[in-house]
Amino acid sequence: MTTPLTQFKSDTKESTVDFDHRKWMQTALKGYENTRGGVEETFGDFDQAKRTGAAIKWEAIENLDTLLEEMTQNLEARGTKICWAGNGAEAVDYILRVAEDCDAKKVIKSKCMTTEEIHLNPAMQKAGMEVVESDLGEFIVQLRGEDPFHFVFPAMHLKRNKISKVFEEKIGSEPSNDPEELCMIARSYMRTKYCEADIGISGANFGVAETGMISITENEGNARLTTSLPKVHIAVMGIEKVIPKLDDLSIMLPLLGTAGAGQWLTGYNSMIGGPRQEGEVDGPEEFHLVLVDNHRTRLLADPEQRDALRCIRCGACLNVCPIFKNIGGHSYGTTYQGPIGSVITPHLRGLQPYKHLSYSSSLCGACSETCPVKIDLHHHLMRNRRDAVVEKGGTMERFAMRQFSKVMARPKLYRSCEGLMRLGEKCWRPLKGKKADPLKAWTQTRELHPPAPKSFHKQWKEKQQGKS
Amino acid sequence: MSKEEVLGRVREALSVPSHPQVRALAGDGIRNPREARKFMPPGGDTFEERFANFSRLGEKLKVEIHLVPTLSAATDAVLELSKSCGWKKVASHHQPLTDVAVPGLAPEVIWMEDQPGTTALESCDAGISGCEALIAQTGSVLVTSKGSGGRALSVLPPHHVVLATRDQLLPDMLSGYDLLREKYGKNLPSFISFITGASRTGDIERILVLGAHGPKRLTVILIES
Known part of the structure; x- marks a missing residue:
């Protein structure tokens, strides 16, 4: 029987001996570190900015109930429909019902890890809908039938020849060796998909309580098209994404851009506060926000580790992690890879089946150091180890440690x-x-x-x- | 689950106070983003400083910036762009600057207020819009669904041209938020976006490609008077 542990062992056995791939990853991530370093220098004091980011998100986590209420009341006042989903199945059910009500056949999506977490795509496809991922990296892995390799750079493991091949096979394009040509193939394929789609589904990087808005960060413009053109827009967001004030975005957005991609600000930072309003010329007629708990409250209930909910999913901890660089993202077998994934997955999916992830770390602390909201990642890995042993320690291990002492x-x-x-x-x-x-x-x-x-x-x- | 059930879970989880060690890691930061301005990159106090920052960032982001003295010079600049690119069809929306610069720009002009529909907009060579503000600190164009011709005009056509005046160049993001609050009060537009450069992707081998899904080119025409 395959368990998360046996899958992890067999995948890492393969990936760690693939030296070409390891070298490829390390070169790519070195490039990230260099550009990020340059952007950090443009701040007056980047560490202070990180502290402010941490303080903002911490206030949000400690006041999560009141902020969620404030945000949803403001959104509802302007015609947004809110779904409170206790788990993934409830979120999926709600989205399928909305799709049925508007008789949707075609769905366009922009990048949203929460929908990966709740397995939305297979459920929609099973219900007979065409679902197309519009983010280029997500589109590539979707065509290949793979999971994202990295939750910010989903296709970073693929070289251009493989991308050209999957385009050739799946959408009938001419082979190409030029990244720009490959992008243009995806662009023109996607254009008709945007125009035909009945529903656009997006994620949300932040929710602003004060003004009742979600904020979406991207570079490609695909999220803007996804949330502008179809008649119905559904956003799926984890409950921990809310922040108190609009002003807070002036810190959080640069932190996300810098830590995530080495960009001072990403290409498009858009806020959406409802469906098309009176006096506006376009925009969706319906806007639904699906708020997903799915065991986030279990993490919130942990007084030592609830700061992990500050995570803004920038992916910086993956990029600097010596384990991630060598075993790659697929080995983790989780929606969220790398150090943050190893910390939160045991809370989201169960401690015992995922405790091995907390051991797949050298505890070097590079993750905690790079985190733009100062999550105590490597100590949390140790806390997970401790909790796993306290809950269910091995008899042999206990015996051996006793003899040793x-x-x-x-x-x-x-x-x-x-x-x-x-x-x-x-x-x-x-x-x-x-x-x-x-x-x-x-x-x-x-x-x-x-x-x-x-x-x-x-x-x-x-x-x-x-x-x- | 109902709203109350989810919020109930949240409240129950928060009933246990946070561990002091964890709290300490977030406790010492300056909380107020306005006080935090001092360690964020500067926007500039004068127009000259702001313009210097805006054009420095714009150059990095491959934004084409034209500083022109008057509205009629701006009209000429757009017309020249239209001729050199061979625009056949453009889209725009009604506001004081576009109302002067856009008519007669191309053989076919469509206006967002007439609800042209997605297909018509998609076939345009360029979208010409006004903006709420330009942000010097970030090199961004601030657009909204109420003040910039809706949601799609600035993202669907392959070339986005922005017209702005000198007083619209603001120092930083916070001053952008202030402007929106002042202008719209509680009734903010349903869509607000900071556009920072043309559409781009690095998803294939981390090589930068412009025009992933949105505009391949972004031109800003800033009118001095």
């Missing part, structure tokens, strides 16, 4: 074990990594440094004696 507390016992270890190491060395090696799983890809000929204790003793 006994030995460490008794110097004489420790010294006698030291001799045994030396002997053991000598006998084991010829077996290293071979079939008969009991430690094979660990040793076949790792080196164990041979013990020093003399222990520190012995050396010290001899030195002291030599002195006297």
Whole structure:
């Protein structure tokens, strides 16, 4: 049976030996680090800006109930319909009902990780609708039948030849080796899709309580087209995305652009506060906002880790993570990859089946350092490890740790074990990594440094004696 | 679930106070974005400073910026653009600047107020609009559904041309929000967007390509008087 753990093990076994791919990823992410560094310098003080971002999101999390009420009341006053979805299934049901009411056949989507989380696309396709992802990266992985590789750069693992091939196979275009030509193929294919779509579905990067708006950040313009042209617009948003004031966006949007893509501000930062209003020349007739809990309140209930809800999904922690760089996004087997995914997935999907993600970290802390809203990511990975053991510790592990602490507390016992270890190491060395090696799983890809000929204790003793 | 059930879950979760260690990590930042202005990039105090910032960022973003002395010079500039690009059909909306600059610009002109429909707008060579403001700090054009010809005019045609006057060049995003509050009060437009450069993507091998889904070109014509 495949469990998240067995899938993780087999995927990482494959991805870690693909050296070309690892090199490709590292070059790409180095490029990101360089451009981001340049943009950070244009701030008077980037660290201060991060602190302000953290303070804004923290206030939002600690006042989530009142802010959600304020935001939805303001939205409703201008004709928005709100759905409160306790879990993914409820959100999907609501969206399918809206689709049925307007007799929708064709759906255009802009990038929205929450819809990946609730598995919206398969449900809509099963109900007989055509669903097209309009973000270029999402479109490419959709054609390939894959999950996004990275929640900000969904197709970063693919080189142009693979993209050309999937376009050729799935939408009948001519092969091309030029990124610009490939973009134009997608552009012209998508144009008719926008015009024909009955429903546009988008995500939301922020919700503004004060004015009753959602805010969408993008570069391509696909989200603007998705939310402008179809008669019905549905936005799907996690409940933690709300912020108190309109002014707060003046900090949050540059932080998101800088940390996410190394851009001071992304191409389009749009706010939507309802369907088309009186006196406006176009825009959807209906606007629905689906607010999704889907276990976010479980994370909120954790007094040590609720700051993880500050996350603005910029993806910076993935880009700097030495594990992500080497195992890639698909190995995680989760909607949210990288350090933030390893922190929140155990809360969203269950601690025991996803606890291994908290161990797939070197605890170097690069994620916490880069996070634009200062989430304590690497400590949360340790908290997840602790919680997993407290909840269901392994008997062998507990036994071994108990013996270990006994030995460490008794110097004489420790010294006698030291001799045994030396002997053991000598006998084991010829077996290293071979079939008969009991430690094979660990040793076949790792080196164990041979013990020093003399222990520190012995050396010290001899030195002291030599002195006297 | 109902609204009350979801909010009930939120309240129950928040009934346990946050761990001091976690609280400490967010406790020391300046909360007010207006006070935070001092460590954000500057917009500029005078028109000259703002224009310098706006054009520096615009150049990086490949925005074509023309500073012209009068409205009639702006009209000439758009007409020249139309001739050099061979525009056959353009779309616009009614406001003081476009009402002067747009008529006679191309063999066919459609106006958003006449509700031309998506297909007609899609076949236009350019969309010419006014804007709410230009933002010096970010190099952005601030548009809204009420003040800039709706939602689609500034994104569907392949070339977006913006007409603006000197007093519309504001220092930063916050001054943009102030302007919207002043102008519309509680009744804000249903759509507000900061347009920062032409449509772009880096989704294929992180190579920058302009004109992903929206306009391939963005031209700003700023009138000095």
